[in-house]
Amino acid sequence: MLSRDYTLRAKEQFIKEQLSYNDKLINVRFIYILVLTIAAISSSIVDQTISPTPFLIIGVVAFAVNVALWFSFRQFRKNTNEFVTFLMVLQILTDVILASFVIYSQGGDQSRATILYALPLLSSAVLFNRALVFLAAFTSVIGYVVSVLLEHSSNYDGDLDVLPLIFYPISFVIISVVVYFLAKSRSSDIASDAYKEVLAMLTHQLRHPLTATLAVADTLKNEKNISKKRLLELVDMIEKINYDGFNLVNNLLEGASDDHHRHLQKINAVEFTKDIASLCTYTYKREGDLNFTDSKSQLFIKVNPQQLRTAILNVIDNAFKYSDHGEPVYVYVTGTSEDVSISVTNASPEGAAEKLTKVISALDDAERPGFESEGTGVGIAIAAKIVKDMNGNIEVSQEDGAVTVKIILKRLNV
């Protein structure tokens, strides 16, 4: 879980960094394309050309592509890293094509427009990817060489000057190497920051039980004339704190473990879930609040019991933790010919289901690492990870002020 959370956090930081650089680049590109378009229009007017020149057409097309990319970045900025990278690659290729066309239309090897390749070469740094940085260099070299050769073959005006064909491609490669090393240095800074942040989040979680224990000790030392009732209340707190601490350690161990394909056992989901639910009611001293219903038949599944125990415990524990004494918690174990479902329902405020769904979906995208969410975060995120690793599914729904978390696993037909 730690390495997974670190990967997600690093990914999230990379996207944030890419978008931040790209926001600046987009403005530069916008001005650049605007200048080119104005130059094209001026050139058409000076030449007294009535029909649009190819230069004008490409300027307008590039301008439209630029606006479309600008819009896409803003519209889809919460999309995946892959999509952001795709848009950036598209942007770089557009710049290379545009620069090559300008070279072709402005005299080939005689053109001073070679400087235009600086934009795709430098902006490739934002991709933080060696292959893509060198891809930008490679396409720039190909674009330059092809446009010079094409221009020379279509407007033959003497011998081809070979020197620019060697000098500029080498310059492009040198710029890319420099860009790559600068990007590499920045990317290791980002990765290091992401690692530190995840460690800080983990430390924060581990400090909870310690902080609570210290606070209880402080209360015991400083409170005068402690009544027996108050003493029992504090002892209950210590029990609860220790339970939370053990749960957290178990969660971290189970989350980090890859044991779901090993130690598989055939278990009856009904009895198994009932035992775990009873443990939770005892811990929360809420024996009267549990409503357990089952399908009155034996529902067998084949799983790693230790891991499933952690998953079910987290879901039921979450329901008891976030409901008050006297509020019922419903646990149902039902089955179809294919599946076994373990559902836990408790009264919850509006929006609780969305919050839980967000925690679970954080496993599938880089939106938010699990450790960032307090309370509900770690337990449900670990439960979802375990269930998904078992090729099962976890669903959250809300109806009439109650949230249901459902674990669905494949039924073993015996």
Place this chain on the structure above:
Amino acid sequence: MKKILMVEDIPIIQKLYKDKLSEAFVVDVVPNGKAALDALAEEEYDFILLDMLLPEINGEEFLAEYQKLDSNAKVIVLSDFDYPQTVERAKSLGVTDYLLKVENEPSKLLEKLKSYD
């Protein structure tokens, strides 16, 4: 008596700190940044004790919103999250102090809050 708004989502921590701080302050407790902003719209407080990692609106988001409010309450972060960049950002958003819970048990925090008067 001066008033404290404690923004904390862990019930045991809420209770232990509230019990002690209530000896010298009136203490209201809310579980997240959104509830804290709602409470500030209704009441005036002298201190806000703020955890940083919270559901709904977290500590940093709360601080950014709090700056827009017309409130004179001193914001003191009380958290176990001490990632240096978060501490820096919180300070730049105007918090009076950034305290770690693990180093500030209820009685120690009570004395500190009295010293801010």
